[in-house]
Amino acid sequence: MATLSLKDVRKSYGKTEVIHGVSIDVEDGEFVVIVGPSGCGKSTLLRMVAGLEAISSGVIEIGGTVVNDLEPRARDIAMVFQNYALYPHMTVADNMGYGLKIAGLPKAERAEKVRRAAEMLDLLPYLDRKPRALSGGQRQRVAMGRALVRDPAAFLFDEPLSNLDAKLRVQMRLQIKELQRTVGITSLYVTHDQVEAMTLADRLIVMNAGVAEQIDTPMAIYDRPANTFVAGFIGSPAMNILPARINAAGNGVILDGGPEIGLPDRLPASVGPGKTVLLGIRPEHFTLSRDGMAGSFPVVVHAVETLGADAYAHGRLTAVAPDSLVVRVPGHLDLHPGRPIHVVPNRDMLHLFEPETGKRL
Amino acid sequence: MAEHDMVGASRSGRIAAHLFLILGAVVVAFPIYYVAVASTHSLQTILRPPLPLIPGPEAYQNYHEALAGGIGRIGGVSVDRLLLNTTIVALGIAVGKIIISMASAYAIVFFRFPLRMAMFWLIFITLMLPVEVRILPTYKVMVQLHLIDTYAGLILPLIASATATLLFRQFFMTIPNELLEAARVDGAGPWRFFRDILLPLSATNIAALFVILFIYGWTQYLWPLLVTNSNEMNTIVIALRKMISFADADTPWHLVMVTAVLAILPPVLIVVLMQRWFVKGLVETEK
Known part of the structure; x- marks a missing residue:
């Protein structure tokens, strides 16, 4: 168990910098998830912590020791790989115990540790099997077990659930979370799946194009995204982001399509009347209303996705408006494409962003 | 149906x-x-x-x-001596070729060093040079090293193998990088990775190659003919050739036939024994 700290970690391939300085202090036992679209550098960052990839500048500390130039084996970490990376010619028990064997642990002690880890992961009946005789979920658990028996300073997960089917993924997600709580080992977890990220993380690093856009707890990021990228990436379906401008009185925004939405009175000084902004509203922060109710505006529905409990209505502010927006409505509602629904946005859940930089206002 | x-x-x-x-x-x-x-x-x-x-x-x-x-006609050397010579040479060539080609393929695939690709192409180019082309310089080197009429002289010039290196390189390249990384995280150094993971995974390849190379070594003709003078160091193929005279009456045909039978047996035995490995390799692909 240990803390983990990154200070302005950068990575360049030749002259191209791909990680532009990431800093974070991970507390002992904390579960930090790095999330971002593919190619954002999240796996590279994890591999740098693991020592599989050299860092170009900055400092990485594990348990207070600078590990910049240490080999992976000297860093006291365990890693779970996307494709499990089990040794195909070894039994489950040998796979799990290989790290301990190299560390020179006596056979009996090794077997005991492997047995205990296997018990936690329900792998006891499979200890003598080869990986090819296991299902995807079982292989995944063996990969977890291999990390677990080592009792390392930190766990590193590189998209460990992306090869599993949806149902199994949800199960394993819960199991990983539970397991991490039980053993209390500091964990760094990479995923592109924002649901996985939200559910697992104590804290979240949202990455985009080699930059950590925001580092905070999942709910803080959901409530106050730092910019339009984070706003669009976290939350499903994505937040609606619409061009708008502040009204003359400075107490509301006028959407390009017409309707005016009142703002709570907490506008910063820089946001004066007439300023153009981007207005963000999540699909779930609309309330259905009757026509003509104060603050309501019509949305012309052109497509409906029904999920059961909920449905997502895709619509436009006017029949010819360029921007589409998504509204969450109850699933049993009888919606017809072409007909308008009337909605009231939740005033406290509005987000304003600077149009040029995309930063939160 | x-x-x-x-x-x-x-x-x-x-x-x-x-x-x-x-x-x-x-x-x-x-x-x-x-x-x-x-x-x-x-x-x-x-x-x-x-x-x-x-x-x-x-x-x-x-x-x-x-x-x-x-x-x-072969100086009264017994056939079991010939069999021993040939076995040593064939084993030496097969084992030597496998060790050298695995080691070079391991270096080329898993290590980053200057001129890595140049080294690979250099090895690759030698594929185009048969033994016969370089036989004179090789012979001269063997003479200067005093390796004429020795097992080392029979084996060494034949153990570098571009073909086997290429074969292992192709196989090593199919090993997922994650496996190497998992081993590194588990604490395995280059030597451990080779011994604990690469070697067991290559077992069927090695078995197949061993059979081919053993027979290659067993049936060598030109090089053993050149590099041995003493009857004691003959391989069985060379001895067979020496037994046969131009005149039929001068040739102990019954003993030639005995020697031929004994010369065939070991390669056949190797193929039969190793066949189980082939089948095993085909049935259970471990990757």
Whole structure:
């Protein structure tokens, strides 16, 4: 168990910098998830912590020791790989115990540790099997077990659930979370799946194009995204982001399509009347209303996705408006494409962003 | 069923197919059978045509004579000495080739060092140079190293193998990078990774290559002919050649046949024993 700290970690391939300085202090036992679209550098960052990839500048500390130039084996970490990376010619028990064997642990002690880890992961009946005789979920658990028996300073997960089917993924997600709580080992977890990220993380690093856009707890990021990228990436379906401008009185925004939405009175000084902004509203922060109710505006529905409990209505502010927006409505509602629904946005859940930089206002 | 319609649809078709197979097998096997039969007759019987097609009574005597060193034309060296020589050479070549080619393929695939690709191409280019092309310089080097008439002289020049290196390189490249990384995280250094993971995964490749290379080494002709002068160091193939004279009467045909039978046996044995590995390798792909 240990803390983990990154200070302005950068990575360049030749002259191209791909990680532009990431800093974070991970507390002992904390579960930090790095999330971002593919190619954002999240796996590279994890591999740098693991020592599989050299860092170009900055400092990485594990348990207070600078590990910049240490080999992976000297860093006291365990890693779970996307494709499990089990040794195909070894039994489950040998796979799990290989790290301990190299560390020179006596056979009996090794077997005991492997047995205990296997018990936690329900792998006891499979200890003598080869990986090819296991299902995807079982292989995944063996990969977890291999990390677990080592009792390392930190766990590193590189998209460990992306090869599993949806149902199994949800199960394993819960199991990983539970397991991490039980053993209390500091964990760094990479995923592109924002649901996985939200559910697992104590804290979240949202990455985009080699930059950590925001580092905070999942709910803080959901409530106050730092910019339009984070706003669009976290939350499903994505937040609606619409061009708008502040009204003359400075107490509301006028959407390009017409309707005016009142703002709570907490506008910063820089946001004066007439300023153009981007207005963000999540699909779930609309309330259905009757026509003509104060603050309501019509949305012309052109497509409906029904999920059961909920449905997502895709619509436009006017029949010819360029921007589409998504509204969450109850699933049993009888919606017809072409007909308008009337909605009231939740005033406290509005987000304003600077149009040029995309930063939160 | 549909797929059964194609092959051996009718009884007569199957019989015809089997007849062809049996005929083919007989054509291939007959000369070998003939050799085996001839090795059990006396020289006189062999020289007086026609040669009987059933084994004769001289088997024990012939084999005893050959193994006891009764073959004058090769200086009375016994056949078991020849077999020993050839086994050492064939094993040396097969094992040496596998070790060297695995080591070089390991370096080329898993290590980053300057001129890595240049090294690879250098090895690759030697594929185009058969032994015969470089035989004079190689011979000169062997003379200067005083390796004429030694096992080292018989083995060393033949153990560098571009083909085997290429084969292992291709195989190593199919090993997922994650496996290497998992081993690194588990604490395995280069040597451990090679021994604990790469070697077991290569087992079937090694077995297949071993059979091919053993037979290659066993049947070497030109190089052993050049590099050995003493009868004691002959391989069995060279000895066979030396036993045969231009004059029929001067050639101990019965002993030549014995030697031929004994020369065939070890490669056949290797193939038969290693066949189980091939099948195993085909059935369970571990990757």
